[in-house]
Amino acid sequence: MSKHPDKAPLFPNWNYWYALVVAFLILLIVLFYLLTRKFR
Amino acid sequence: MSFPDWIVLVVTLVVIIAYGLYKSRTTHNLDGYFLSNRSMPWGLILLSIMGTQASAITFISAPGQAYTDGMRFVQYYFGLPLAMIVICIFFVPIFSKMKVYTAYEYLEKRFDGKTRLLTSFLFLLQRGLSTGISVFAPSIILSSLLGWNIYWTNIFMGGLLIIYTMSGGAKAVAYTQQLQLIIIFIGMFLAGYMVVEMLPEGIGFTDALKVGGRLGKLNIITTGITDKGFNWSDQYNLLSGIIGGFFLALSYFGTDQSQVGRYLTARSIRESRMGLIMNGFVKVPMQFLILLVGVLVFTFYQFNTAPIFFNQKQLSKLRNSELRDSLQWAETRYQDLGVQKREAVSAFLSAPDHGTEEQKANELRLLQKRSDTLRAKVKTWIGSDAVRGDANDTNYIFLRFVVDYLPVGLVGLLIAIIFLASWGSIAAAINSLASCSMVDFHRRLARRRESGETEYQLSKWYTLGWGIFCIVVAMFTYNIGNSLIEAVNVLGSLFYGVILGVFLVAFFFRNIRNSHAVFFGALMAELLVLTVFIITKAYPETFRLGFLWLNPIGAIGVILFSFLLSGIMKKRSSHSGSS
Numbered sequence: 011m012s013k014h015p016d017k018a019p020l021f022p023n024w025n026y027w028y029a030l031v032v033a034f035l036i037l038l039i040v041l042f043y044l045l046t047r048k049f050r
Numbered sequence: 051m052s053f054p055d056w057i058v059l060v061v062t063l064v065v066i067i068a069y070g071l072y073k074s075r076t077t078h079n080l081d082g083y084f085l086s087n088r089s090m091p092w093g094l095i096l097l098s099i100m101g102t103q104a105s106a107i108t109f110i111s112a113p114g115q116a117y118t119d120g121m122r123f124v125q126y127y128f129g130l131p132l133a134m135i136v137i138c139i140f141f142v143p144i145f146s147k148m149k150v151y152t153a154y155e156y157l158e159k160r161f162d163g164k165t166r167l168l169t170s171f172l173f174l175l176q177r178g179l180s181t182g183i184s185v186f187a188p189s190i191i192l193s194s195l196l197g198w199n200i201y202w203t204n205i206f207m208g209g210l211l212i213i214y215t216m217s218g219g220a221k222a223v224a225y226t227q228q229l230q231l232i233i234i235f236i237g238m239f240l241a242g243y244m245v246v247e248m249l250p251e252g253i254g255f256t257d258a259l260k261v262g263g264r265l266g267k268l269n270i271i272t273t274g275i276t277d278k279g280f281n282w283s284d285q286y287n288l289l290s291g292i293i294g295g296f297f298l299a300l301s302y303f304g305t306d307q308s309q310v311g312r313y314l315t316a317r318s319i320r321e322s323r324m325g326l327i328m329n330g331f332v333k334v335p336m337q338f339l340i341l342l343v344g345v346l347v348f349t350f351y352q353f354n355t356a357p358i359f360f361n362q363k364q365l366s367k368l369r370n371s372e373l374r375d376s377l378q379w380a381e382t383r384y385q386d387l388g389v390q391k392r393e394a395v396s397a398f399l400s401a402p403d404h405g406t407e408e409q410k411a412n413e414l415r416l417l418q419k420r421s422d423t424l425r426a427k428v429k430t431w432i433g434s435d436a437v438r439g440d441a442n443d444t445n446y447i448f449l450r451f452v453v454d455y456l457p458v459g460l461v462g463l464l465i466a467i468i469f470l471a472s473w474g475s476i477a478a479a480i481n482s483l484a485s486c487s488m489v490d491f492h493r494r495l496a497r498r499r500e501s502g503e504t505e506y507q508l509s510k511w512y513t514l515g516w517g518i519f520c521i522v523v524a525m526f527t528y529n530i531g532n533s534l535i536e537a538v539n540v541l542g543s544l545f546y547g548v549i550l551g552v553f554l555v556a557f558f559f560r561n562i563r564n565s566h567a568v569f570f571g572a573l574m575a576e577l578l579v580l581t582v583f584i585i586t587k588a589y590p591e592t593f594r595l596g597f598l599w600l601n602p603i604g605a606i607g608v609i610l611f612s613f614l615l616s617g618i619m620k621k622r623s624s625h626s627g628s629s
Contacts, residue, residue: 024138027135027327034331043270049260
């Protein structure tokens with residue numbers, strides 16, 4: 011599986027986007043989890 | 051609906067059609083009609099992608115889903131952001147560099163004509179039928195709620211958008227989706243704001259969340275793990291949302307022409323990618339907010355007794371049946387519980403200390419449980435042989451609230467939103483159905499190449515044809531019955547996984563070059579998905595599986611069968627070569 015050489019928008023490479031999206035998802039899940047717990 | 055509501059509804063719809071026609075000017079060839087001459091900026095791509103995915107049912111059903119089942123439905127979208135990145139890296143550059151009109155065109159270049167035709171056919175079959183249901187689903191709700199004739203509602207729901215979609219193709223679709231989404235967001239925000247405003251004095255947004263949370267509606271994160279282990283039949287939990295949702299989003303955005311056709315219109319590969327990435331960031335919060343409106347409506351009904359069943363038409367059926375006395379008993383009991391709940395919820399919110407608050411919360415939960423039991427009884431009666439009605443009223447909850455409680459003018463706007471959301475997704479769908487019919491079948495199978503102008507005119511006729519097809523499907527759906535709506539919810543998952551599997555083999559398994567292996571591998575995987583689905587339906591007690599899991603099964607099935615068949619065919623050819 012070879013990574014496509016095309017440049018990622020805004021960042022130097024796609025790894026930054028992967029990291030950003032995973033971090034965003036984790037943040038959402040944590041926030042939602044806290045919300046679930048707070049109002050349970 | 052009052053006269054001012056009608057004015058708001060008609061003016062909103064006329065403005066959208068006029069705007070679509072105004073934006074219809076494009077070059078008279080396939081590039082202009084299906085790809086907007088690849089001229090769209092990423093903001094428009096983003097709104098077009100969102101407008102295509104968010105149908106009327108998204109805005110009608112999601113608040114109802116939160117009302118009945120809580121907010122855990124949001125987990126369904128957790129796999130989407132990651133899928134967007136994978137599509138940006140691997141799918142977009144290939145489609146963009148090959149300058150294809152449809153996603154399936156690429157498969158002919160990678161494998162052969164029959165693999166392209168098979169995937170395009172599966173898409174046409176699935177998308178054509180589900181778009182017909184997308185016309186019918188909001189129409190039946192509006193006709194039932196407002197007493198409109200279902201046939202005319204179907205025609206207005208699926209017919210008016212054909213005017214601008216046929217006239218302006220992908221460009222008109224994108225520009226109208228932009229305006230539609232702006233109006234939809236304004237309307238949904240106003241609806242949410244009004245629910246909080248209509249709560250009793252002194253009760254605010256946080257109190258509403260507190261009540262909703264204590265009654266189990268803020269169950270945003272669920273693991274699906276029970277005493278007996280992981281519950282595979284549970285539709286919405288963290289694991290099924292991330293894994294199943296990832297595969298579903300990958301196949302929907304990466305291989306469904308109704309979505310691929312949106313980002314192919316971008317002015318550059320960068321603009322396509324930006325639109326997709328931003329969709330990954332806004333989709334989950336947007337869905338969260340729509341579901342939150344449902345929780346607010348639920349809290350509102352703690353202070354105002356809710357209907358025991360939200361679809362009045364079905365309730366009338368029950369009222370006119372032999373079970374009318376049972377219904378009367380249940381309704382009286384339900385009203386009493388409503389009064390008790392009002393007192394309990396006020397006591398809960400004004401509790402002086404934590405201990406009293408817990409005690410009042412328990413009382414409230416008990417009363418809610420009794421209300422739910424009564425509602426469940428009514429649903430059973432409606433679904434019984436004595437009534438033979440539709441026992442699911444989830445889709446009616448939000449609009450029932452809108453019609454009963456929202457002020458004049460806003461009701462018309464909310465009804466208009468249902469039309470606009472419907473038009474946004476249907477217009478993109480029939481545009482993509484027309485592009486596949488024209489490019490994958492007509493152009494591919496025609497003996498001679500037509501001129502650009504002729505292809506443009508033919509594409510318009512295909513658009514009209516698919517529009518009429520979808521309305522006809524909607525009409526037949528009405529004759530068959532409501533249960534089909536449920537079946538169509540899983541229709542996508544029956545085909546998406548297999549189509550995705552073919553693309554995954556094409557992109558990532560370069561050593562599989564035998565096109566026959568992929569073609570028959572796809573057929574076998576489709577058979578496997580259908581078999582699994584039939585078994586889960588035939589033996590629901592023994593084999594439990596949520597429909598989201600059909601996507602990975604289909605995709606992995608294609609990869610495995612292609613590998614297997616490729617190996618067998620290689621062996622055979624080397625045997626026959628040596629002998």
